[in-house]
Amino acid sequence: MDLIDIGANLTHESFDHDRNAVLQRAREAGVVQQVVTGASREHSPMALRLAQAHPGELFATAGVHPHHATEYTDECDAExxxxxAHPEVVAVGECGLDYFRDFSPRPAQRRAFERQLQIAADTGKxxxxxxxxxxxxxxxxxxxFDGRLGPAVVHCFTGTRKELFDCLDQDWHIGITGWLCDERRGLHLRELVKNIPANRLMIETDAPYLLPRTVKPQPSHRRNEPMYLAHIVAELARDRGEEVEVTAAATTATARAFFGLPVDR
Structure with a gap:
């Protein structure tokens, strides 16, 4: 199976000592391409550099997560x-709103989100x-921004049935992570994922976060990494009542179409 991880935080410091080994384990697990998440002024340039070092295999996003919204100045917008402007940067974000933790004031979150929506409108990404x-x-x-934006994916979807259908009604894509495998918080997703059309569904690890709790044996360090994408797609396929090869092929095709990724590396 060829798999694409649409959200991996490979610039995280926990990968600094073995990043090349992490990439190799991902390849061996069938992960042929990855989109490296840029979520701050510091890490978005790092995501680009990582993508440039692995052409055709790694790609990047560039944005500012709502946790970092207070850093979104005019200078940040220019950055x-x-x-x-770089072709390796294939999406705007990670951006949005997070009222669960409120690490940045909500007005600052909304301002940063609006400015990044404007970048998406201007670039078509x-x-x-x-x-x-x-x-x-x-x-x-x-x-x-109706009518001014290109495609959008709600990364790491964890919401309710109503929220899912609101997103689908807007033709947004849905990213599913190892949250699906969490018996404490993710059981509702096992039913909901049956409702996501194949051409709106993508998979991601959100590594190093959200190690799937159903991975056996559980690694002692609890760090998630892209090789576990194969475990996530197997669980997702089971919940959707599909053969794993079908789910894998569909999510890969959807990711390539969404991000404009090449088939041949």
């Missing part, structure tokens, strides 16, 4: 726009979106 406990404001802000 993001400069990053988006897809959006890599984050939303937690902010669904109504999130949808309203997206609707303010």
């Amino acid at each position: 993001m726009r400069a990053l988006h 897809p959006l890599f979106l984050h939303q937690r406990d902010a669904h109504d404001d999130f949808v309203a802000m997206m609707k303010n």
Whole structure:
């Protein structure tokens, strides 16, 4: 199976000592391409450099996560726009709203999100979106840009049935992570994923976060990495009532179409 991880935080410091080995294990597990998440002023340029070092295999997003919204100044906006001039940067984000933790004030989150929506409108690039406990404001802000945005994926979807159908009604894509495998928080997703059309569904690890709790044996360090994407797609296929090869092929085709990734590396 050829798999594509659409959201891996490979610039995270936990990978600094063995990043090449992590990439090799991913290849051996069938992960042929990855989109490296850029989520701050510091890490978005790092994501680009990593993609440039692995042409055709790694790609990058560039954006500012709502946790870092207070850093979104005019200078930051210029930096993001400069990053988006590079072809290796395939999406705007990670951006959005997070009212669960409120690490940045909500007005600052909304300002940063709006400016990044404007970048997406100006560049035509897809959006890599984050939303937690902010669904109504999130949808309203997206609707303010109706007709001006390209495709969008709600990364690491963990929401309710209503939220899922609201997203699907807007023709947004859905990213599913190892949250699906969490018996404490993710059981509802096992039913919901049956409702996602194949051409709207993508898979991701969000590494080093969200190690699937159903991986056996559990690694002692609890660090997630892209090789576990194969485990996620197997669980997803089971919940959708599909052969794993079908789910893998569909999510890969959808990711390539969404991000404009080459078939041949």
